[in-house]
Amino acid sequence: MSTTTVSLVGSTGSIGTQAIDVARADPDRFRIVALAAQRSVDRLCAQAELLHPELVAIGDASLAPELARRVPAGTEVLAGPVGLATAAVAAEVVVNGVVGFAGLPVTLAALEAGRRLALANKESLIAGAPVVQRARRTPGALIVPVDSEHCAIHQCLQASAPKSAEPDTSVVARLLVTASGGPFRGRKASELGSVSVEEALNHPTWNMGPKITIDSSTLMNKGLEVIEAHELFFIAYDRIDVVVHPQSIVHSMVELVDGATIAQLSLPDMRLPIGYAMGWPERLGTPYGALDWTTAQHLSFEPPDRTTFACLDLAYRAGRQGGAAPGWLSAANEVAVAAFLERRLDWLGIAEVVEETLDRCKDDPLDSVEAVLEADRLARVEAEAIVARRPHAP
Ligand code: MG
Numbered sequence: 090m091s092t093t094t095v096s097l098v099g100s101t102g103s104i105g106t107q108a109i110d111v112a113r114a115d116p117d118r119f120r121i122v123a124l125a126a127q128r129s130v131d132r133l134c135a136q137a138e139l140l141h142p143e144l145v146a147i148g149d150a151s152l153a154p155e156l157a158r159r160v161p162a163g164t165e166v167l168a169g170p171v172g173l174a175t176a177a178v179a180a181e182v183v184v185n186g187v188v189g190f191a192g193l194p195v196t197l198a199a200l201e202a203g204r205r206l207a208l209a210n211k212e213s214l215i216a217g218a219p220v221v222q223r224a225r226r227t228p229g230a231l232i233v234p235v236d237s238e239h240c241a242i243h244q245c246l247q248a249s250a251p252k253s254a255e256p257d258t259s260v261v262a263r264l265l266v267t268a269s270g271g272p273f274r275g276r277k278a279s280e281l282g283s284v285s286v287e288e289a290l291n292h293p294t295w296n297m298g299p300k301i302t303i304d305s306s307t308l309m310n311k312g313l314e315v316i317e318a319h320e321l322f323f324i325a326y327d328r329i330d331v332v333v334h335p336q337s338i339v340h341s342m343v344e345l346v347d348g349a350t351i352a353q354l355s356l357p358d359m360r361l362p363i364g365y366a367m368g369w370p371e372r373l374g375t376p377y378g379a380l381d382w383t384t385a386q387h388l389s390f391e392p393p394d395r396t397t398f399a400c401l402d403l404a405y406r407a408g409r410q411g412g413a414a415p416g417w418l419s420a421a422n423e424v425a426v427a428a429f430l431e432r433r434l435d436w437l438g439i440a441e442v443v444e445e446t447l448d449r450c451k452d453d454p455l456d457s458v459e460a461v462l463e464a465d466r467l468a469r470v471e472a473e474a475i476v477a478r479r480p481h482a483p
Pocket of ligand 1: 236237238314
C-alpha cells in the first residue's frame with residue numbers, strides 16, 4: 090500500500106480534527122502535508138507541532154506573522170485566500186472541511202488542479218454548482234463525498250458498479266436520504282416559537298459544529314443535502330426522498346430499478362465517511378466502532394413533517410428552480426443561522442427569512458466564479474435586511 094498525501098483545509102474544525110484522527114491511526118497510508126484554517130491560530134499551531142506538515146495556511150492574513158513565529162522550523166506559512174487555495178492543491182487528496190460558502194475557493198482549487206476532493210463542504214457545491222461542475226470535469230478531478238448520507242449513497246452505488254470513479258446511476262430508481270430528525274422531531278411549530286440556542290444545539294445522535302447542528306434542527310441540512318445529492322449523482326429531484334430515521338444507523342439508501350434497496354449501516358461516527366473519502370477506493374483498516382447485532386436493534390423510519398420543518402421544501406423549491414436559487418437559499422440560511430446563534434432571530438424565523446429572501450432571488454446565470462460570488466453577496470444583503478426588519482427575538 091502506498092502512502093497518500095493529504096491536505097486538510099478547515100483542519101481545526103470538527104471534520105478537520107476527526108480527519109487527523111483517521112490519518113494518525115493509519116500512518117502508513119496517510120501523510121498530512123498541509124493544514125489550513127481560517128483564524129484558529131492556537132489549534133493550528135498545536136496541529137503543526139503534532140504533524141509537522143510541509144505547509145500551514147491561515148485565511149485571516151493578519152494572523153500570519155504570529156503563525157510564522159510559532160510553527161516548527163521548516164514549515165512554510167501561507168496566508169489569505171490564495172494561501173488556502175495553495176494548501177488545497179498541495180496533496181493528492183484534499184479534505185474540504187471549511188464551514189459554509191467560504192469553502193468555494195478550496196473546492197474549485199482542488200478540482201481545477203485535478204485532485205481528489207474529500208468534500209465535507211456541501212455549500213460550495215450547492216451555491217457554485219455550475220462552476221464546480223465545470224471544474225469537476227478536469228482530468229483527474231474527483232469528488233468523494235464525506236457527508237455521511239452521500240458517502241452512504243456512494244457506497245451503495247458501488248454495489249451495482251464496483252470501484253468505478255463516477256458511480257453508475259443508470260440503475261437507480263430513487264435516492265433515499267435519511268435524516269435523524271434533529272432535536273425537535275415530533276414537535277409542532279406552535280411548540281417551537283421560543284426554543285433556545287442551547288436546545289437547538291443539542292443534537293440527539295451526531296456531534297458536529299454549530300452551523301450544521303442548527304441546520305439539522307430545522308431540516309435545512311437535509312434540504313441542502315437533497316440539492317447536494319442532485320449535484321453529486323445527477324438524479325432528478327422527483328427521485329430523491331427524505332426519510333426520517335432517528336437512530337442514525339442507516340446513513341442513506343439507494344433503490345434500484347429492479348426494486349432492490351441497498352443501504353449502508355454503521356454507527357454515527359464521521360470518521361468512517363472521512364476515512365472512506367480519504368482512502369477511496371481502498372477501505373480503511375481501522376473501524377470506528379461497529380454495530381452489535383448480538384443485542385436487539387430497533388431501526389425506525391417515518392416521513393418528515395414538512396409543515397413544521399419548512400426549510401426542507403424551501404430547499405426542494407430552490408433546487409428545482411436551479412440557477413442562482415440554491416446559492417440564495419444557502420446564503421440566506423447562513424445569515425439566518427448566524428442571527429439565531431447571536432440571538433437576533435428566533436428559531437421559526439430561520440425558515441421565514443430564507444423564504445422571504447428566496448422570493449427576491451435574482452435569477453442571473455451563474456457562468457463564472459464572479460457571478461457566484463455576486464449572487465452570494467446579493468442574497469446576504471437581502472437576508473440581513475429581512476432579519477433587521479423583523480421584531481427582535483425574545
Ligand atoms: Mg449529512
